[in-house]
Amino acid sequence: MCVGVPAKVIEKYEYSALVDVMGSQITVGIIFVPEVEVGDYVIVHAGQAMSVIDEENAKLSIEEWRRLADAGNSE
Amino acid sequence: MQEILNEFSSPQLSRKLLEKVKESAEKFIEKHGRRPAIMEVCGSHTHALAETGIKKVLKDYVNLISGPGCPVCVTEQKSIDAMIKLADGPDRIICTFGDMVRVPGTEQSLLEAKTAGKDIRIVYSPPDAVKIAEENPDKEVIFLGIGFETTIPILAVALQEALQKNIKNFSMWMTTKLVEPILRTLLDTNATKIDGFLLPGHVSIVLGKNDYQYLAEEYKIPGVIAGFEPVEMLSSIYKLINQFLDGRAEIENDYPAVVSDEGNPVAKQLIAKYFEPVDEAWRGIGIIPKSGMDIRGEFAEFNAKNRFQITVGEPRKTKCRCGEIIRGMVAPEDCPLFGKACTPLKPIGPCMVSAEGTCAAHYQYMRED
Ligand code: SF4
Numbered sequence: 062m063c064v065g066v067p068a069k070v071i072e073k074y075e076y077s078a079l080v081d082v083m084g085s086q087i088t089v090g091i092i093f094v095p096e097v098e099v100g101d102y103v104i105v106h107a108g109q110a111m112s113v114i115d116e117e118n119a120k121l122s123i124e125e126w127r128r129l130a131d132a133g134n135s136e
Numbered sequence: 137m138q139e140i141l142n143e144f145s146s147p148q149l150s151r152k153l154l155e156k157v158k159e160s161a162e163k164f165i166e167k168h169g170r171r172p173a174i175m176e177v178c179g180s181h182t183h184a185l186a187e188t189g190i191k192k193v194l195k196d197y198v199n200l201i202s203g204p205g206c207p208v209c210v211t212e213q214k215s216i217d218a219m220i221k222l223a224d225g226p227d228r229i230i231c232t233f234g235d236m237v238r239v240p241g242t243e244q245s246l247l248e249a250k251t252a253g254k255d256i257r258i259v260y261s262p263p264d265a266v267k268i269a270e271e272n273p274d275k276e277v278i279f280l281g282i283g284f285e286t287t288i289p290i291l292a293v294a295l296q297e298a299l300q301k302n303i304k305n306f307s308m309w310m311t312t313k314l315v316e317p318i319l320r321t322l323l324d325t326n327a328t329k330i331d332g333f334l335l336p337g338h339v340s341i342v343l344g345k346n347d348y349q350y351l352a353e354e355y356k357i358p359g360v361i362a363g364f365e366p367v368e369m370l371s372s373i374y375k376l377i378n379q380f381l382d383g384r385a386e387i388e389n390d391y392p393a394v395v396s397d398e399g400n401p402v403a404k405q406l407i408a409k410y411f412e413p414v415d416e417a418w419r420g421i422g423i424i425p426k427s428g429m430d431i432r433g434e435f436a437e438f439n440a441k442n443r444f445q446i447t448v449g450e451p452r453k454t455k456c457r458c459g460e461i462i463r464g465m466v467a468p469e470d471c472p473l474f475g476k477a478c479t480p481l482k483p484i485g486p487c488m489v490s491a492e493g494t495c496a497a498h499y500q501y502m503r504e505d
Contacts, residue, residue: 067141090263092293093402102137104341104394107233107290108261111403112341112394116137119393123143126371130152 067114068105070097078103078110144365153370154193160377161197171199172377173329175322175464177315178336179206179492184364186497190373198373201328201464202494204318204418205336207282208235208486209493210462212417213451215311216486217241219280221446222309223254229272230256231265232280235490240483242452262287262294262308269298269306278440281310286338288312288429289403292410295431295438309440310430313416315339316350317427323355327463332376333359334369337391342407344399345389356385363391410435419486420459456485461494468495475499 068080068089078091080103090109091097103110143149164172176182182202185191191200204210220241223230230246237246237258250256255275259265262279269277281291291308298306315336322330335348340361351357358379362372372390379386389395407429416428431439456478457471468474468487478484480496487493 069137090261090293092406093289093400095402102141104338106286106338108263109290109293111286111338111400114137114141115393116140119137119140122368122371122390122393123140126149126153126367129156129371129374130149 066105067102068110070099070101070103070110073097073099080105080110144363144367146367150366150370153367153374154190157194157370157374157377158197160374160381161194164377164380165197167381171197172380173199173201173331174334174373174376175201175203175328175330175332176334177203177205177319178334178339179209179490180338180364181334181336181362181369182206182494182497183492185369186501188366188369189501190366190369191497192502194373198377200373201330202461202497203333203464204313204322204462205284205315205339206462206487206490206492206494207284207287207313208239208490209458210313210318210418211239211282211311211486212419213242214448215417217243217448217451218446219309219311220244220246220249221448222278222280222440222444223249223256225276225444227274227276228255229268229275229277230254230280231259231262231268231277232256233282234258235492236280236282238483238489239486240489242449262290263297266294266297266301266303266306269303270301273305275305276443277306278444279306279308281308281312284313284315284336284339285342285407286336288411289342289400289406292406295410295435296406298438299435304437307438307440307443308431310411310428311416312411312429313418314413314427314429315343316347317424318418319351321421321424321427322463323357328465330357330464331380332357334372334376335359335361335387337361337363337368337395340389340391340395340399342400342403345387345395345397347399348387352385352387358385358387360388361391361395363394419462421463454484456487458485458487458493458495461487468498471495475503 265279411429413426487495
């Protein structure tokens with residue numbers, strides 16, 4: 062039930078947006094993410110976009126995980 | 137962006153992180169003579185950890201304990217029986233999330249009630265139930281509102297829509313649950329030894345990192361907010377073990393691309409506008425004060441508990457141990473019915489029904505044949 066899937070916003074309307082989830086298009090509510098823009102990725106739960114995925118932070122996380130993975134081999 | 141998201145499940149990165157987790161777990165075991173005990177609070181983590189094989193490959197290194205985060209699993213049997221009873225009456229349409237329909241009630245499940253001719257519909261989103269009410273003005277449409285903080289704001293959206301459209305034949309039967317009271321209860325009662333929490337990524341979208349400070353400050357227990365892809369979960373487990381090794385107790389946000397410090401302000405406002413904290417009964421635990429949310433008095437007309445008088449008797453006793461499983465006290469394999477009388481095809485308790493249930497996850501991905 063808590064499964065949230067990343068979806069790409071294709072069109073934005075007043076209270077909803079058309080999103081693409083792994084190839085299929087659905088309409089989701091955007092009341093919780095009024096700042097969302099076309100092209101953004103959102104986490105969808107039970108028909109509502111709950112959060113916009115922040116690209117900058119996603120990149121930083123990956124860099125951190127890569128560093129973690131490669132670190133300490135000299136320990 | 138898609139390339140970045142792909143990295144979250146990169147097999148190469150996962151393998152390296154897995155080795156890191158094992159290395160640090162070995163240090164912990166050397167120091168303490170036992171495996172570090174980490175509770176994953178969220179049912180989606182339980183499912184993802186089992187499905188990706190992480191639980192199995194780490195079983196000699198980390199004691200990953202499933203927690204109370206599967207919504208149907210924590211719902212007490214009496215509430216389930218009451219929700220099934222709601223379907224009685226010729227003018228009713230019951231709308232529910234898919235997970236609920238197969239949960240066995242004392243007499244029958246919602247699916248069996250549906251087969252017997254009751255109008256029971258699975259909806260993907262709570263506002264869909266408001267639409268059904270609009271299209272069926274001569275019926276009473278009742279939505280069964282279960283879930284944690286991720287789902288509660290969406291229930292508020294449904295209620296707001298019904299209010300704005302002045303729909304009179306819509307109501308909700310709420311048995312929602314909150315994360316903080318149950319974590320406090322688990323820690324206060326010492327239900328099981330927990331060194332740290334893998335905190336629920338989606339609940340945290342609503343709550344925000346700051347709402348978990350009590351764990352670190354009052355209980356001196358670390359927590360790491362985790363995403364659901366293999367790399368994300370392994371990184372968070374690694375960070376937790378490192379905190380144990382350093383003797384730190386901090387709340388870390390390892391899912392910063394979607395979780396903020398403050399949470400989602402619109403969701404928090406909507407919850408506060410329409411709902412208020414109420415005492416809730418949890419399976420196998422009993423009532424925990426202010427551990428759920430129900431509709432505020434001023435919107436009582438939408439509260440199905442006011443609109444329909446439902447009484448149910450004491451539930452039939454079974455040997456099901458879901459009540460202990462949701463507290464991390466026993467594993468599914470400790471239940472005598474697991475995989476024998478109780479299977480996903482013929483479940484006895486909710487932990488075997490829901491994809492987020494611990495018994496279903498163990499049955500599907502972790503059986504030693
Ligand atoms: S195996 Fe079945 S009966 Fe046993 S605890 Fe799990 S759900 Fe309950």
